[in-house]
Amino acid sequence: MTYDIRSLQHPKHLCAIGAFLLGAVYSFQVNAAVVAPDSAFATFYSRVTAPGKQTVGFGSNGTPVVAPGVPSVSSAGGPVQVARTGSLPLPAGARLPVTGTAKIPNSAIAAIIKKALPLVPYLGTGVALYELAKELGFIVSKSGSGVVVTKPDSSVCTVAPCYGYATRTRYDPSTVATGYKASKIAACDASASSWGVLSNGHVMKGVVEGTQCAVYESNGSGGWFGASYRADFATATVSPSAPVFLPSSDTALADAIAAQSGWPSSSAVAQALVDAQRVTGDQIPTDQPNATGPATVAGPTEKTKVGPKETTKQSNYNCTYYDGPTVMEGGSVVCTEQTTTTDAVTTTDPATGATTTTTTTASEATKPAEIPADDKPAEDPCIKNPSRNGCRSDEFDVPAGDIPKTSKTISYAAENLGFAGGSCPANRIMIAHGMAVPITVTNWADNCDKLTTYAKPMILALATFAALMIIFVGKPE
Numbered sequence: 411m412t413y414d415i416r417s418l419q420h421p422k423h424l425c426a427i428g429a430f431l432l433g434a435v436y437s438f439q440v441n442a443a444v445v446a447p448d449s450a451f452a453t454f455y456s457r458v459t460a461p462g463k464q465t466v467g468f469g470s471n472g473t474p475v476v477a478p479g480v481p482s483v484s485s486a487g488g489p490v491q492v493a494r495t496g497s498l499p500l501p502a503g504a505r506l507p508v509t510g511t512a513k514i515p516n517s518a519i520a521a522i523i524k525k526a527l528p529l530v531p532y533l534g535t536g537v538a539l540y541e542l543a544k545e546l547g548f549i550v551s552k553s554g555s556g557v558v559v560t561k562p563d564s565s566v567c568t569v570a571p572c573y574g575y576a577t578r579t580r581y582d583p584s585t586v587a588t589g590y591k592a593s594k595i596a597a598c599d600a601s602a603s604s605w606g607v608l609s610n611g612h613v614m615k616g617v618v619e620g621t622q623c624a625v626y627e628s629n630g631s632g633g634w635f636g637a638s639y640r641a642d643f644a645t646a647t648v649s650p651s652a653p654v655f656l657p658s659s660d661t662a663l664a665d666a667i668a669a670q671s672g673w674p675s676s677s678a679v680a681q682a683l684v685d686a687q688r689v690t691g692d693q694i695p696t697d698q699p700n701a702t703g704p705a706t707v708a709g710p711t712e713k714t715k716v717g718p719k720e721t722t723k724q725s726n727y728n729c730t731y732y733d734g735p736t737v738m739e740g741g742s743v744v745c746t747e748q749t750t751t752t753d754a755v756t757t758t759d760p761a762t763g764a765t766t767t768t769t770t771t772a773s774e775a776t777k778p779a780e781i782p783a784d785d786k787p788a789e790d791p792c793i794k795n796p797s798r799n800g801c802r803s804d805e806f807d808v809p810a811g812d813i814p815k816t817s818k819t820i821s822y823a824a825e826n827l828g829f830a831g832g833s834c835p836a837n838r839i840m841i842a843h844g845m846a847v848p849i850t851v852t853n854w855a856d857n858c859d860k861l862t863t864y865a866k867p868m869i870l871a872l873a874t875f876a877a878l879m880i881i882f883v884g885k886p887e
């Protein structure tokens with residue numbers, strides 16, 4: 411692309427450059443503010459599914475619950491789960507405080523942590539991820555733009571006591587240890603594996619029997635002969651060995667996470683999951699959410715008085731909660747409305763002036779709580795457009811291969827606005843009797859030359875300084 415440099419020095423083009431720089435700063439501010447503070451889970455939603463029945467979940471098939479709380483992720487000594495709080499509408503402006511809780515599958519935790527591992531630093535968001543790896547017996551370290559995952563060899567004795575074993579030795583009470591392992595079973599397995607496959611195709615199997623290791627020979631059909639080697643475990647008399655780290659992979663770590671049946675309360679898994687999500691920005695899928703909340707919510711009270719009778723009507727909403735059968739259906743709450751009417755009649759004895767109040771109470775049969783019309787959810791847009799952004803449950807594929815590129819040459823010609831292309835105008839003269847006589851007293855050529863030599867650099871410098879101030883003063887909100 412070629413430009414006429416003189417045309418860029420024209421005031422019209424300098425203004426365009428300043429506008430471009432200002433637009434770039436504005437775009438930076440807007441884009442920086444788009445990042446959502448909570449993108450781990452979809453917004454807490456509810457929808458009316460039957461008269462008096464509302465269903466809550468973390469999907470996009472309902473209306474947002476009023477003032478949903480920040481999600482809380484915890485292991486609670488069992489599976490990892492997420493909880494959000496909010497309130498559902500009831501008649502007469504009453505609200506039902508409700509909490510939606512859903513389990514997070516270990517497979518989902520494993521997938522997002524595996525994706526985040528190469529992206530986290532040593533400190534900050536990476537601490538919990540590294541601590542979780544250590545819980546499962548892995549060591550994770552950074553290497554350039556990737557990670558290195560290793561696993562300590564559990565058979566190496568690094569802390570006393572160490573258990574000795576002998577390699578390929580028949581039974582002999584005086585046999586001494588030829589190596590040491592960190593546990594009895596590791597020592598016994600090492601002794602058995604040292605035999606390898608025998609010439610008859612049989613293999614050896616180590617079995618811990620009290621204080622002894624017995625190595626049995628197979629009979630080739632699933633059974634085992636008597637012990638070929640049996641001796642007491644020898645306690646090491648030497649210092650424990652330094653740890654030995656075996657190569658592993660992020661896939662092995664992810665498999666270990668997915669295989670967990672439960673997590674202790676002290677586990678770093680919940681924080682590791684939150685940190686991993688902050689790095690990747692992915693939403694985290696959950697199992698079906700369940701709903702919990704109070705059994706009864708007080709409704710409006712209405713009082714009327716006619717003569718000696720005062721009538722009080724009290725509405726209460728009794729709610730029952732049900733677990734969600736599926737992820738999309740979510741947990742449900744069914745509320746019924748019960749109205750209790752109390753009549754208090756006060757009479758006065760004209761002879762004594764004493765007053766007597768007679769009270770009668772009646773309760774109407776419960777009926778489904780009528781959900782206010784304004785709070786009923788609009789039609790789910792994902793039903794008509796299942797492929798729209800935010801409706802698909804699968805991840806969008808990233809196209810493989812290089813992005814196509816096209817090179818073009820564009821020629822730019824300066825527009826002729828009658829300013830002589832930025833050159834200084836000549837003096838106006840006329841020829842009289844063969845002599846050049848100036849028409850005006852102004853020396854255009856000399857004055858213009860002074861402007862382009864001295865004033866022009868200062869104007870360009872001030873314009874550059876103003877553009878830089880536009881760039882560096884702005885900051886993202």
